[in-house]
Amino acid sequence: MNTMAAENVTSAGGTNGELETLSTGHDVRLPLSTHATMTGAVLSASPEAVRELLPAGLAPVRATPNRAAVTFLCVDYDRIGHDSGIEPYNEFGVLIPAVHDNSRTLPFLSVLTRGVTGFVWHLPVTSEPAKALGVDIWGYPKEVADIVHEDDGSTRRTTVEIDGQQLIDMTVNRPPMFEQSDSGVSYTTKDGTILCEQLELNGEIGLWPYSSSISYTLGDHPRARRLAELDLSDRALMRFAADTEFVIHEGNPVGPV
Numbered sequence: 228m229n230t231m232a233a234e235n236v237t238s239a240g241g242t243n244g245e246l247e248t249l250s251t252g253h254d255v256r257l258p259l260s261t262h263a264t265m266t267g268a269v270l271s272a273s274p275e276a277v278r279e280l281l282p283a284g285l286a287p288v289r290a291t292p293n294r295a296a297v298t299f300l301c302v303d304y305d306r307i308g309h310d311s312g313i314e315p316y317n318e319f320g321v322l323i324p325a326v327h328d329n330s331r332t333l334p335f336l337s338v339l340t341r342g343v344t345g346f347v348w349h350l351p352v353t354s355e356p357a358k359a360l361g362v363d364i365w366g367y368p369k370e371v372a373d374i375v376h377e378d379d380g381s382t383r384r385t386t387v388e389i390d391g392q393q394l395i396d397m398t399v400n401r402p403p404m405f406e407q408s409d410s411g412v413s414y415t416t417k418d419g420t421i422l423c424e425q426l427e428l429n430g431e432i433g434l435w436p437y438s439s440s441i442s443y444t445l446g447d448h449p450r451a452r453r454l455a456e457l458d459l460s461d462r463a464l465m466r467f468a469a470d471t472e473f474v475i476h477e478g479n480p481v482g483p484v
Contacts, residue, residue, distance in 0.1 A: 249359040255311045257364070258427075258476040265471075266383040266399040267300040268441045268463040269324070276457045280348055281325055284421055284482045285414060288324035288345065290464050297457060298322040298345065299397060299443065301385040303376050307360070316357040317374040319387045319395070321349040321454065325414060327481070344411035344426070349450055351387055351394065365424055365478045366417025383468075393446025395454075400440035401468035404433035415478065422478030430471025438466045 246254050274295040277287045287295035300320035307313040324345040351372035352358055361367030372389040381401045387394040409428040414421060441463045445451040 247364055249356065249363045251356045251359045253312050253356055253359070255308045255313070255360065255364070258474050259308055259360075259364075260306075261304050261308065261473045261475070262306040263302050263304045263469070263471065263473045265300060265302045265467070265469040265473075266385075266401055267298060267320075267467055268397075268399055268438075268443075269296050269298045269465040269467075271295070271460040271464055272297045273458040277323055280323055280453075281346055282416055282421060282484045284484070285325040285327065285346055288326060290324075294460075296324045296464060297454070297459060298324060299395070301376060301383060301397065301399065304357075307357075313356045313360060314354065316353045317376055318350060318352045318357070319372070319374050319385060320347060321450075322346065322413070323348055344413060346414040351389060365413075365422060365475070366415040367413075368415075388446075389448050389450075392448040392451075394448045394451050395443055395445055397443040398441065399466055399468070400438075402433040402435035402438075402466060404431035404468055404470065406430065407432050413475075414481075416484050417478065419484050420480045421482045421484055423481045424478045425476040427474040427476075428469060428471045429474075430469060432467070432469045432471060434465055434467040436465050438463045441466050 246256050248254050271290045271294040274287055277295040277297065281287060290296040300322060302318040305315045322345045347367055350361060350367050350369045351374060352369050353374050355371060358369040358371055361369040372387055375386050377384045382398060384398045386396045409432055411426045413424045413426060439462050445455050
């Protein structure tokens with residue numbers, strides 16, 4: 228099953244194959260090839276509350292007939308491009324599975340095929356070059372934070388603290404992983420435009436639907452308080468893990484914000 232079904236988008240130029248120089252002075256080439264280990268979970272949420280977090284032009288995926296979804300993603304990057312000079316870093320993502328307003332979103336099926344793709348609402352990282360990489364090229368909403376991943380056998384615990392305030396403490400039990408390739412998209416906003424970035428994964432990937440093998444506690448950071456307003460489920464619609472090459476393509480405009 229293609230767990231991250233890619234959207235059809237029309238290229239509007241972009242910098243595919245060209246060097247991009249970041250505000251930190253680092254040079255990276257697109258599409259950007261990285262290597263990462265990931266764990267995460269897709270949780271059901273209030274569709275009305277989730278829609279408030281999306282820019283105009285995007286609509287939340289229906290996880291069930293009456294619920295939308297939010298994805299928490301814990302990432303450890305150990306390679307960033309080829310000779311970019313950017314050191315390995317940790318990341319925590321809050322994504323909202325979403326599609327264009329005029330796309331058809333089926334309950335149940337959509338969360339399995341689009342659960343780990345969508346609008347990137349928050350993306351803390353552990354270094355300034357990592358922040359510049361996302362902000363300068365794609366408009367990813369990155370900020371520098373303290374992010375610790377603790378791996379114990381098949382379990383990863385991730386804690387995130389920003390400016391002395393806790394965002395989240397999350398534990399995910401990895402499902403079995405198998406060698407495969409997958410694809411998807413992320414949506415970001417940059418310079419008043421919604422961008423769509425195509426994503427590719429090649430490596431070991433695993434997912435497990437309707438699972439209680441996750442736990443999380445939201446902290447007192449303003450972003451955590453905003454997440455607490457979404458009526459998030461305790462049980463995961465899907466938990467997932469990957470040990471994979473992760474490729475991010477240039478962003479293509481799909482509409483104004």
